[in-house]
Amino acid sequence: MALxxxxxxxxxxxxxTQAARLQAMRRMVQLSTGDMxxxxxAAGTPVGLQAKAIMERGELVSDAIVSAxxxxxxxxxxDKGAIFDGFPRTGHQAxxxxxxxxxxxxxxxxxxxLVVDEDELVKRITGRFTCAKCGTGYxxxxxxxxxxxxCDVCASTEFKRRPDDNEQTVRTRMAxxxxxxxxxxxxxxxxxxxxxxDGMAAMDDVAxxxxxxxxxxxx
Ligand SMILES: [Zn+2]
Numbered sequence: 001m002a003l004x005x006x007x008x009x010x011x012x013x014x015x016x017t018q019a020a021r022l023q024a025m026r027r028m029v030q031l032s033t034g035d036m037x038x039x040x041x042a043a044g045t046p047v048g049l050q051a052k053a054i055m056e057r058g059e060l061v062s063d064a065i066v067s068a069x070x071x072x073x074x075x076x077x078x079d080k081g082a083i084f085d086g087f088p089r090t091g092h093q094a095x096x097x098x099x100x101x102x103x104x105x106x107x108x109x110x111x112x113x114l115v116v117d118e119d120e121l122v123k124r125i126t127g128r129f130t131c132a133k134c135g136t137g138y139x140x141x142x143x144x145x146x147x148x149x150x151c152d153v154c155a156s157t158e159f160k161r162r163p164d165d166n167e168q169t170v171r172t173r174m175a176x177x178x179x180x181x182x183x184x185x186x187x188x189x190x191x192x193x194x195x196x197x198d199g200m201a202a203m204d205d206v207a208x209x210x211x212x213x214x215x216x217x218x219x
Contacts (some may be wrong), residue, residue: 002081009114010177033086114199132158
């Protein structure tokens with residue numbers, strides 16, 4: 001049976017990496033609200049056109065539109081499991097998700113929370129840099145170049161950093177996550193659906209823990 005899970009964690013917790021693995025290894029699709037909105041707008045679907053007009057007015061896209069988009073995606077991948085990312089964010093949206101799933105004879109199986117340590121996350125993100133020539137990724141602490149200031153792959157001495165990989169941005173995003181997303185956790189905790197995983201562990205270990213949770217559900 002197709003599993004339906006919510007993947008929760010702040011930006012930088014590795015949600016994208018883990019979702020990509022689940023999509024590749026299991027019959028699952030990632031339903032990321034942000035990506036879905038951008039794609040629907042680009043594709044010019046009826047919901048996309050509606051969303052575009054709203055965003056152009058600088059307003060937030062309503063729950064009804066987001067729900068319609070998710071419904072479209074669930075129908076398009078009816079035989080696959082779903083990984084919800086960025087939705088639900090409020091109790092109201094959590095109820096909307098129940099309805100969307102219920103209408104399709106599906107149910108929410110797990111809410112997987114990637115727990116991060118804020119200071120550690122800051123260190124992880126702000127230490128990232130890439131070779132400006134070949135694009136190889138490095139990290140000041142976790143994956144430094146063999147020779148300081150020289151790319152291991154192409155010997156270039158030019159490197160670049162993403163402008164939003166700075167402490168202030170990371171802390172702002174973390175605060176947003178705490179304020180906007182974490183409040184839905186108690187709803188799911190009360191239902192026994194939340195599984196908390198150490199998001200600061202190595203990527204393979206995090207993947208193994210998620211796999212173990214999903215494998216428990218023999219349906
Ligand atoms: Zn290079």
